[in-house]
Amino acid sequence: MQLSYLLRRLLYMVLVLFIMSIFSFIVIQLPPGDYLTTYIMTLQTQQGPIDTAQIEALRKQYGLDLPIYQQYIYWIKNMFKGDFGWSFEWRQPVGKLIAARLPMTVVISILTLLFTYAVAIPIGIYSATHQYSFGDFFFTVIGFIGLATPSFFLALVLMYVFNRYLGFNVGGLFSAQYIDAPWSFAKFVDLLKHLPIPIFVIGLSGTASIIRIMRGCLLDELRQQYVITARAKGLEEKMLLYKYPVRIAINPIISTIGWVLPGIVSGATITAIVLDIPTVGNLLYTALLSQDTYLAGSSIMILTFLTIVGTFISDLLLAWADPRIRYT
Amino acid sequence: MEEERVVQIEDVEFSLEKEELYTATQWQLMWRKFKRHKLAIVGLAMLLLLYILGIFCEFFAVYDPAKRNTSYIYVPPQRIHFIDESGKFHLRPFVYGLKQESDPITWRRIYVEDKSVKYPIYFFVKGDKYKLWNLIECDRHFMGTKEGYLFLFGTDESGRDLFSRTIYGARISLFTGLVGVFFSFIIGCILGGISGYYGGTTDIIIQRIIEFLISLPSIPLWMSLAAAMPKNWSPLKVYFLITIILSLIGWCNLARVVRGKLLELRELDFVTAARLAGANDWDIILKHLLPNFSSYLIVNITLAIPGMILGETALSFLGIGLRPPIISWGVLLKNAQNINTIALQPWLLIPGIFIVITVLAFNFLGDGLRDAADPYR
Numbered sequence: 001m002q003l004s005y006l007l008r009r010l011l012y013m014v015l016v017l018f019i020m021s022i023f024s025f026i027v028i029q030l031p032p033g034d035y036l037t038t039y040i041m042t043l044q045t046q047q048g049p050i051d052t053a054q055i056e057a058l059r060k061q062y063g064l065d066l067p068i069y070q071q072y073i074y075w076i077k078n079m080f081k082g083d084f085g086w087s088f089e090w091r092q093p094v095g096k097l098i099a100a101r102l103p104m105t106v107v108i109s110i111l112t113l114l115f116t117y118a119v120a121i122p123i124g125i126y127s128a129t130h131q132y133s134f135g136d137f138f139f140t141v142i143g144f145i146g147l148a149t150p151s152f153f154l155a156l157v158l159m160y161v162f163n164r165y166l167g168f169n170v171g172g173l174f175s176a177q178y179i180d181a182p183w184s185f186a187k188f189v190d191l192l193k194h195l196p197i198p199i200f201v202i203g204l205s206g207t208a209s210i211i212r213i214m215r216g217c218l219l220d221e222l223r224q225q226y227v228i229t230a231r232a233k234g235l236e237e238k239m240l241l242y243k244y245p246v247r248i249a250i251n252p253i254i255s256t257i258g259w260v261l262p263g264i265v266s267g268a269t270i271t272a273i274v275l276d277i278p279t280v281g282n283l284l285y286t287a288l289l290s291q292d293t294y295l296a297g298s299s300i301m302i303l304t305f306l307t308i309v310g311t312f313i314s315d316l317l318l319a320w321a322d323p324r325i326r327y328t
Numbered sequence: 329m330e331e332e333r334v335v336q337i338e339d340v341e342f343s344l345e346k347e348e349l350y351t352a353t354q355w356q357l358m359w360r361k362f363k364r365h366k367l368a369i370v371g372l373a374m375l376l377l378l379y380i381l382g383i384f385c386e387f388f389a390v391y392d393p394a395k396r397n398t399s400y401i402y403v404p405p406q407r408i409h410f411i412d413e414s415g416k417f418h419l420r421p422f423v424y425g426l427k428q429e430s431d432p433i434t435w436r437r438i439y440v441e442d443k444s445v446k447y448p449i450y451f452f453v454k455g456d457k458y459k460l461w462n463l464i465e466c467d468r469h470f471m472g473t474k475e476g477y478l479f480l481f482g483t484d485e486s487g488r489d490l491f492s493r494t495i496y497g498a499r500i501s502l503f504t505g506l507v508g509v510f511f512s513f514i515i516g517c518i519l520g521g522i523s524g525y526y527g528g529t530t531d532i533i534i535q536r537i538i539e540f541l542i543s544l545p546s547i548p549l550w551m552s553l554a555a556a557m558p559k560n561w562s563p564l565k566v567y568f569l570i571t572i573i574l575s576l577i578g579w580c581n582l583a584r585v586v587r588g589k590l591l592e593l594r595e596l597d598f599v600t601a602a603r604l605a606g607a608n609d610w611d612i613i614l615k616h617l618l619p620n621f622s623s624y625l626i627v628n629i630t631l632a633i634p635g636m637i638l639g640e641t642a643l644s645f646l647g648i649g650l651r652p653p654i655i656s657w658g659v660l661l662k663n664a665q666n667i668n669t670i671a672l673q674p675w676l677l678i679p680g681i682f683i684v685i686t687v688l689a690f691n692f693l694g695d696g697l698r699d700a701a702d703p704y705r
Contacts, residue, residue: 016540016543019540020544024552027552027553027556028552028556144688144691144692145684145688147687147691148634148683148684148685148687148688148691149684149687150638150641150642150645150680150683150684152642152645152661153641153661153677153680153683153684156661156664156665156670156677156680157677157680159667159670160667160670160671160674160677163667163670163671164671164674262542262543262544262545262546263545265545265547265548266545266546266547266548267547269545269547269548269551270547270642270645270646273646274665281547281548284548284551284552285551285646288551288552288555288648289555289647289648296552296555299548300548300549300552303545303548304544304545304548307543307544307545308543311543
């Protein structure tokens, strides 16, 4: 792989993030009013009318008196210093809020991605080698249903089933007694118990589509003449399957990370809201509802950043896995 | 002798079939292949049924979806009976009346069947007045009871009939998909057409834009756009804005298909011929090139609709898409958001089953169409 390709890709990533920052800032400014109007209203109901001087002071304090483009420059400038702005609602620096949720977001996304591939590839291989068998049919049906079920609906149904038949609440990532507890082995075990359901919910639709792709690619590959030749020469069936066709059929799968990852981030956002999991997506949701400008903008930026970096890595992986692909 | 004749007849039938095959138009060929795809036929039938329910929702709904029955809050779905308590069979199905009691342990309001009253279900029964498509005044409903109540899917927190609301929701949810795809189709064809037909720098720019949009996580993007919508907008405005937001990403795939096909076709002789005959660029794209792959477009559109429906329901579910008084499946599911509600009133999840069935049917149909449109299979 050439260095110039790498550099160009990095440049492209920066450009995308830049466009996204402008876009998110504009979108967040679109609704009439800002956080301060909401804030002033609550102050008024609590303490009676407040004078205009106080409002002006508040505006200045939050930098809301500046024109939008200056607010934007101010925001971007500070971002390079590691200051993402101030969350009006949480009364905390945005950076701190996101940092607290970022590890869990990344962990959930990566685990979901691993789950997706670990489940989908073997099933895809099985379906292709046992075409039209009962197992193939079974997984096809499951796959179609997986594609058709919105993640939030699946989460709701699982919540109901677990609550009703197993007497177990699936919301959140920790049991009540561990939420504010420091990290310990018991807390870790508790986390492991809570993780499978969100991962399953987020990963199902991606898994379903990758099963379809893997099955199709491998079937195409198995019809190739080199497979017949190898079989005619007496190559062992397992060896024949894994040595060539599976390796070739996996290539398109690796390149699917490019769209599986945005899907996972999307799915994770909505699932996190339903299952009440503290991720960046969940943070974005509350920030959007309360017009918490800097928090919402930074959350969108972080989510975009995660997606783009993931896509970038998948491209590198693809180049590494398939020697036929040349980047110039 | 007997055997020979059978063979002959088969021969004749075979050649007839063959002749039909040779003279068949492209669309007839596709229909032949499509008919063999059982799941696609099932999907098509399901969709026809759902769309008919949606189009005539006023007629198929049992009650006015906004009608509140304060004495029937959170009624579970009523069971339809054919055999009564004494074991007698009734040709006309009926439901039992409802008796309100309180749970001896939790003191919650519960409803039990009152076996002493029976309400037979009639078809084409007189009920709540409505205006079909806001035009034709009518009071006949597809089914209902003459007295008492019929809550097939139970009721919600203000005693509104969930069955009627689900049917009304079908209209909004199903047509969001169509309207959204219509917008995507227009944008996709124009931009994909420009990109594929002209090539060069324009092509590169449009392709970069598509790559950019596809690499973005859609739900957070939709969420931020939908949240930017002013709160005091009229339902109709909200509806159109949401569909436009959904088609913002939806057009990308379509544009890619159009571009790929155009790149392939624009080199062919008939395009040169058309150009020599003096046709302008748009005539060539719209009249000569697009019809060449209209079957691919139909397949892609069919497969794009479920994404739109899922997007709308997700946004409405979060409370930033469509909002009451509009009724869509997502809006209905919003009532079932927390575990306490679902644990006690699981029937509020029924609209979700409709979403799954619709998307499933679209996927089956799209798969069948794809196979049928592919001349190499």
